Amino acid sequence: MSTATRTPGRTDGAPAAAAAPAPGAMTRLLRRWPAAALVLLVVAPYSTLPLPGLLDGPVGSPGSLQLLATCLMFGALATGYDLLLGRTGLLSFGHALYFAAGSYATNMFLLEAGLPFAAAAVLGLCSGTVLALVLGSVSLRVTGIGFSMVTLAFAQAGSILVSRNPGGRTGGEEGRAAPADALPSWLVGIDHTANLYWIALAYLVLTLVVVRWAVRSPTGRVWEGIRENERRVEVLGLKPYGFKLTAFVLAGALAAVGGLVHLLLTGGSTPQTTTSDFTLSLLVMVVLGGSGTRWGPMIGGILYTWADHRLGDLAGSGAVAGLPAVLRVPLSQPLFLLGVLFVAVVHLLPGGLARLPSRLRRPREENR
Amino acid sequence: MSTVVLLTMTGLGLGALYFLIASGLSLIFGLMDVLNFAHGALLSVGAYGTWWAASGNLPGAGPGGWGFVLAVLFGTAVGTLAAVVLELAVVRPLYTRPREQVLATVGVGLAVPALLSGVWGPDARTFPGPEALSGTFGLLGADVPVDRLVLIAAALVVLVALRLFLGRTRHGLVVRAGVEDRAMVTALGIDVRKAFTLVFAIGGCAAALGGALGGLYFGSVDPRQGTSLLIFAFVVVVTGGMGSVTGAAVAAVVIGLVQQFANYYTAAGLGDLAVVVLLAVLLLVRPRGLTGRLA
Numbered sequence: 001m002s003t004a005t006r007t008p009g010r011t012d013g014a015p016a017a018a019a020a021p022a023p024g025a026m027t028r029l030l031r032r033w034p035a036a037a038l039v040l041l042v043v044a045p046y047s048t049l050p051l052p053g054l055l056d057g058p059v060g061s062p063g064s065l066q067l068l069a070t071c072l073m074f075g076a077l078a079t080g081y082d083l084l085l086g087r088t089g090l091l092s093f094g095h096a097l098y099f100a101a102g103s104y105a106t107n108m109f110l111l112e113a114g115l116p117f118a119a120a121a122v123l124g125l126c127s128g129t130v131l132a133l134v135l136g137s138v139s140l141r142v143t144g145i146g147f148s149m150v151t152l153a154f155a156q157a158g159s160i161l162v163s164r165n166p167g168g169r170t171g172g173e174e175g176r177a178a179p180a181d182a183l184p185s186w187l188v189g190i191d192h193t194a195n196l197y198w199i200a201l202a203y204l205v206l207t208l209v210v211v212r213w214a215v216r217s218p219t220g221r222v223w224e225g226i227r228e229n230e231r232r233v234e235v236l237g238l239k240p241y242g243f244k245l246t247a248f249v250l251a252g253a254l255a256a257v258g259g260l261v262h263l264l265l266t267g268g269s270t271p272q273t274t275t276s277d278f279t280l281s282l283l284v285m286v287v288l289g290g291s292g293t294r295w296g297p298m299i300g301g302i303l304y305t306w307a308d309h310r311l312g313d314l315a316g317s318g319a320v321a322g323l324p325a326v327l328r329v330p331l332s333q334p335l336f337l338l339g340v341l342f343v344a345v346v347h348l349l350p351g352g353l354a355r356l357p358s359r360l361r362r363p364r365e366e367n368r
Numbered sequence: 369m370s371t372v373v374l375l376t377m378t379g380l381g382l383g384a385l386y387f388l389i390a391s392g393l394s395l396i397f398g399l400m401d402v403l404n405f406a407h408g409a410l411l412s413v414g415a416y417g418t419w420w421a422a423s424g425n426l427p428g429a430g431p432g433g434w435g436f437v438l439a440v441l442f443g444t445a446v447g448t449l450a451a452v453v454l455e456l457a458v459v460r461p462l463y464t465r466p467r468e469q470v471l472a473t474v475g476v477g478l479a480v481p482a483l484l485s486g487v488w489g490p491d492a493r494t495f496p497g498p499e500a501l502s503g504t505f506g507l508l509g510a511d512v513p514v515d516r517l518v519l520i521a522a523a524l525v526v527l528v529a530l531r532l533f534l535g536r537t538r539h540g541l542v543v544r545a546g547v548e549d550r551a552m553v554t555a556l557g558i559d560v561r562k563a564f565t566l567v568f569a570i571g572g573c574a575a576a577l578g579g580a581l582g583g584l585y586f587g588s589v590d591p592r593q594g595t596s597l598l599i600f601a602f603v604v605v606v607t608g609g610m611g612s613v614t615g616a617a618v619a620a621v622v623i624g625l626v627q628q629f630a631n632y633y634t635a636a637g638l639g640d641l642a643v644v645v646l647l648a649v650l651l652l653v654r655p656r657g658l659t660g661r662l663a
Contacts, residue, residue, distance in 0.1 A: 346475065
C-alpha cells in the first residue's frame with residue numbers, strides 16, 4: 001500500500017514515466033526539489049522578504065530566524081522519532097527523556113564541571129546515548145503496547161527527577177540557563193541568531209541523512225520486517241531484540257543531539273522538554289506529517305511548531321476574546337485545538353499529509 | 369508503629385485509586401489492544417462532575433450526607449457516558465487499525481484536560497467533601513483519615529463486582545474470551561464490538577468513581593490530575609500482567625505501598641522513582657509481569 005512513498009528509489013521512475021507521456025526536464029527538475037529547498041533554507045538569513053501572516057517580521061530578522069530554527073529543529077526531532085514509530089513499529093512514549101538528557105547533561109557539564117563547550121557537548125551526547133542504551137535494553141523486554149507504557153514510566157521518572165531539582169542541579173520548575181560565558185561567542189546573543197539557525201538546519205540535514213542511510217542499510221530492512229511482522233523475522237532466524245535496540249539507541253542519540261541544539265537555541269534547559277506532553281507532541285507531528293514516509297515527519301514537525309506558535313498568538317488575540325463563551329473557551333486552549341486536530345488527522349487523513357497527494361490522485365486516475 | 373499503620377493505610381488508599389483506573393485500562397487493553405490514553409481524562413471528567421454537583425449546581429446534591437452520594441453517582445454517570453461516547457465516536461470508527469485507536473485516544477487525552485482547564489481554570493479547585501469523611505479514626509494507635517477507608521472499600525467493591533461480572537455473567541464470559549482470543553470469539557459469531565462498548569463503559573465507570581474519590585483523597589481537583597495518575601496506572605497494568613484484573617489489584621497494592629513508604633523514609637519524590645525502579649527490576653526478572661501475561 002505504501003511502497004511508493006517508502007522506497008522512492010526503487011519505484012520512482014516507472015510509475016511517474018507511465019503517468020506522464022514525456023518525462024521532460026520539468027519532471028526531472030521537480031524531483032530535485034530537496035536540493036532547491038536546501039539552498040533556499042541556507043540563504044534564508046540573508047533574505048529581507050516579508051511573509052505577512054506566516055512570520056512576524058522579514059525572513060532574515062532574528063525573531064523569524066529563531067522561529068524558523070525551532071521549526072527545523074522539531075522537523076529533525078520528529079524525523080528521528082519516526083525511526084522508532086514509522087520504521088520499526090515501536091511506539092515509544094519516552095522520547096522526550098533522551099532529548100532532555102542531551103540538553104540537561106550538556107548544561108550540567110558546562111555549569112558544574114566547567115568544561116569547555118565542545119567537551120560538554122560530546123559528553124552530553126554520550127549521556128543521552130548511554131541512557132537510551134540502558135533504558136532501551138530494559139523496556140524492549142516487553143513488546144507491543146507494554147513497551148509504550150514502560151518507556152512512558154521511565155520518562156515520567158526522569159521528569160519527576162528534573163522537577164525535584166536534586167542538589168540544585170536541574171533548577172526544578174525554573175529550568176537552568178546555559179552559562180553564556182562558557183559558550184563560544186558566535187553562538188550567543190541576538191546578533192548571532194543566523195548561526196543558531198544554520199546549526200538547526202545542519203541538525204535537520206544530519207538527521208535526514210542518517211535516517212535515510214539507516215533505513216536503506218540491511219539493518220533498516222530488518223526494521224521494516226519487524227514493523228510488518230515481528231514473528232516472521234524471528235522465524236527467519238534473526239533476533240528482533242538487537243535490531244530494535246539499535247533503532248532505539250540511534251533514535252535516542254539523534255534526540256540527544258536535538259537537545260543540544262535546543263539548549264543553544266533557547267539558551268538553557270527547561271523542564272517542559274521532559275514531560276510526557278512533549279513526547280506526545282512529537283507523536284502528533286509524526287502522525288500529522290505521515291509516519292514511515294521520507295519527508296512526512298519533517299513536514300509535520302515544521303508545520304506543528306509553526307502552528308503551535310501561531311495558535312498561541314491566535315488564542316490570545318482580540319478576535320477570539322470577542323467570541324461567545326461556547327467558542328472562546330475551546331479556542332483559547334491550544335492543547336484542545338491540538339488534541340482535536342490530532343483526532344481529526346487520524347480519522348480523516350490516514351497516512352498524514354505526506355500521503356495526501358497520492359490519495360487525491362488515486363480517485364482521478366480511477367475516473368479515466 | 370503508628371507511622372507504619374498510617375503509611376500502610378495511605379498506601380492502600382493510593383493503591384485503591386490506582387486500581388480503579390488500572391482495572392478498566394487493563395480490560396480495555398486486554399480485549400482491544402488499545403492503550404487508552406483518554407482514560408485519565410475520564411477520571412478527570414468524573415472528578416469535575418462530582419465537584420460540580422457537590423458545589424451545589426445539581427439540585428439535591430451537596431457536600432454532605434446523601435447529597436454527596438448523589439454527587440458521586442452523578443460524576444460517575446457522566447464519566448461512564450463520556451466513555452461510551454469515546455468508544456462510539458473515536459475508537460470504533462478505527463476498529464481495524466489498533467495503532468491508530470491508540471493515537472486517537474492520545475488526542476482526546478490532550479483535548480479533554482485542556483477543555484476542563486479552559487472552563488474551570490488551570491488551578492486546583494478545593495473539593496467539597498462531607499464532614500463525616502473528613503475526620504480520622506484510631507487504628508493500632510494511628511489516626512487514619514476516614515477517606516482512605518472509603519477508597520479501599522470502593523476498590524474492593526469494584527474488584528468483587530468485576531470478578532462476579534467476568535466470572536458469572538454471559539457478557540463477562542464474552543469479555544474474558546475476547547481478552548484471550550478475539551479472533552476466535554468473532555469466528556464463533558459473537559459481536560465483540562458490543563463487548564468493547566461494554567468494557568469501555570465499565571472502565572469509564574471505575575475511572576470516574578476513582579476521580580470522584582480521588583478528589584476526596586487529595587482534597588482538590590485539577591485538570592492534570594487524571595493524566596498524572598494515569599502514568600502510575602500504566603505501571604500497575606504492566607506490573608500486574610496485561611489484561612488481568614486480579615493482577616492489577618495486586619500490583620496496585622504493591623505500587624501504592626512502595627510509593628508511600630519510599631516517599632516517607634527517603635526524600636519526597638523518590639517514591640515515584642522507586643515505583644519505576646521496581647517496574648524495571650520486575651521486567652528484568654519476569655518480562656510478563658506478576659501474573660505471567662504477555663502483551
